[in-house]
Amino acid sequence: MTARITARTWTGIAATAVTAALLTATACSAPGEEGGGDGGYDELVVGIANEPETLSPLLGYGKDGNSKIFDGLLRHDEDLELQPALATALPEISDDGLTYTYALREGVEFSDGTPFTARDVVFTYETILDEDTNNPAKDDLAAVESVRAEGDHTVVFTLAYPYAPFAERTVLPIASADAAGGQDVNTGPYNTEPIGTGPYVVTGWTRGERLTFEANPGYWGGEPEVRRLTMAVIPDDDVRATRLRSGDLDAAVLPPNLANSFAGEEGLVTHTAESADFRAVTLPTGHPVTGDQDIRLALDLAVDRELMVDSILEGAGHAAYGPVPTASPWFAEGTERPHDPDAARALLDEAGWVTGEDGVRVKDGRRAEFTLWYPAGDRLRQEHALAYASDARDIGIDATVESGSWEVIEGRLAQDAVLSGGGNPADPDFDLYGLLHSELAGDGWNNMGHYDNPAVDEQLETGRRSGDPAEREAAYEAVQRELAEDPGYTFLTHIDHVYVMADHWDGVTTQIEPHDHGLGHGPWWNVEDWRIRS
């Protein structure tokens, strides 16, 4: 046995030695680029878990901003406040809330030298809304009825209905009509070789391996100090951590337990970004158990959110009482719920759910049981689901946890519970309307639990249509209070996104991040504004 192993290892070494011997000489000739050398840290190498499917905003790239290659009419600052970008100011909104007028910045050029005009804006929005464009996020712009240019430097959007958060949508990157026009929007070269006005230009994309960017010397906002940006695509968490430790990467997104292993390492800092990325259990209205208000309230009291944050998320997260994070200015103070299984039991006793022989409650001959799905392979959702089922079991409710692909789960959304996730921090309408409005029950991937509450519907409409910030705030506060009284979803946690990176730059911050945080989010959301520390 020993002889065999030795020999095998020897064969392995021999085989690689043949190649290795050939290359040691040539390897030295490769340019020794290691994260910028000692002097200027003008290069950043980031390890990300998922790469974008496309780099074309026409198919959805960068729709929430921070696209590096492009600019939107507006942009979000660190506090997610809207600031003008390709527009010179925030839009003028007509009194009926139906017309948004943007004055555009003059003298801006795309990286190929063509001037940016209102034509590009119209082209971008019209192409996205075109039926033949396969942009899965086009519902974000569902309110737009038309967009037209008035001269070269004014764009006017007309909405089909008053849509107060519309300005938030206009962080959408603007594509070049000259470069992207005249080709197949779904498969054309613009998907891999985009031309934008942004602070960086794409210099290479090897799918599944890396994306490289170089500073745009003619950027209207000033040339970035970090001149080269590499996004290495490394799906495996452990490999990403190893390559960060070896100095191959300057920064990486990591799960909390791996990030903790870097604590105290010299030269590396951990950035924790709060997010609107929630995990929640849908409680289908059509199911006799999950649709029962007492069951819903009891489950809401029985789940130990703090324990989930501590054990599943290793502290990198926050208890969730609704889609709106507790840190958000839109959060309705006082809608936090305690962890109180005794109160939950009392509530069920009083409602007539009597504990049966096997410990599961029964009412009118119906057992308090339902099925809870999570998408196979999603470890985080699996652990949430198991913790939830265990908390439910404690108060006599039997949730059977099952896993399956989305194809399997999709057909059962009306009857079975699912561990869902999502979250966009920019405006409460984005999450709340799709999750809770009864008109959208079962419409695609909106309102998966078929939540139906007329009071909530009314407030959602008010919040969406009203141009008055105070009125909107009151509406969303009312929605959150209604949701607390009729919790058709059990919200569990908001997940923090954790990043570890080298400490050579000033101005590194994080935003509150959305569910999807591939390339644009993370501390490098504004890498173009960083200053190299001397």
Place this chain on the structure above:
Amino acid sequence: MTAPWAGMARLAGRRLLAAVPVLALVTLGMFAVAAASPFDPVRQYIGSDGLGASQETLDTLRENLGTSGTFVEQWWAWLRSAAGGDLGQSLALRQPVGQVIGERLGWSVLLCSVAFVVAILLGTALGVLAARRPGGVLDRVVTSVSYTLQAAPPFWLALLAIWLFALRLDVLPAGGLTDTGSDTVTAGSVIRHLALPAGVLAISQLPWFVLYVRQGVSDALHEDPVRGARARGLRERTVLLGHALRSGLLPVLTLIGTRVPELITGALLVETVFSWPGIASATVRAATATDFPLLAALTVLSALAVLAGNLLADLLYGLADPRVDHDEM
């Protein structure tokens, strides 16, 4: 001298003609299997982008993604446009199929050919050494290691190699094509990054060649021509390489043809583990997203590789053994 070349050309021509119905059938089978796949192309296309997608958007996407009609109709439409030189558009990768393949094929071919050549040369050398003294220490070691490696899956070998050379010894990179911070593809960095994947792939193919060569050569050593050569007093080296190896190599030539499918499968696994930018990841994406045009093109490519491997084996066989007539194959 003209006769063998003409025979070989005729053989190649006949095989080419036979390839047409084979490819048609193989792609039809692929369309049938993909049509029965449980994956939802729309779900695969959207990923996590379409969290709030409405039913209307999903329906439009389903229509645009073109999975309508029976698989036979889809196959026929594909076949006609492919015959006209248009391989179609890969909706999953948002690129034309021709571009997807063009960007990646070279890297896969580089990986496979380096691994194959190393496996053949090293396998022949080790096989001859083992056959020289059957039952000797070297023979026993080489044979038992070969059997062990034959049973080891390539991805397992790949993970082992990463653990040993990249993590423990830190002498070779664990994946990718070039150094992470560097943009340009230099020969040096490609060779460094090629070493592990090609080495693993070669090793996974190696045992077959070792065992076949060992068997062929040791059989030949007991045949009359070798005994005659020895009787004439020729040097052992001449006997081994000139007589025994030549006749012992015949079964190996057949093996080259039959190993091509295994090589492709092995390459898919190895490419995935080492994030090598070849066609493997495209194949996986095409399969899970039921991206028919891309999947069909990749199927044709692998079928062609297998047919070409068989043709090559037959041609070499005819050259190596004058008794074999190419016109009778």
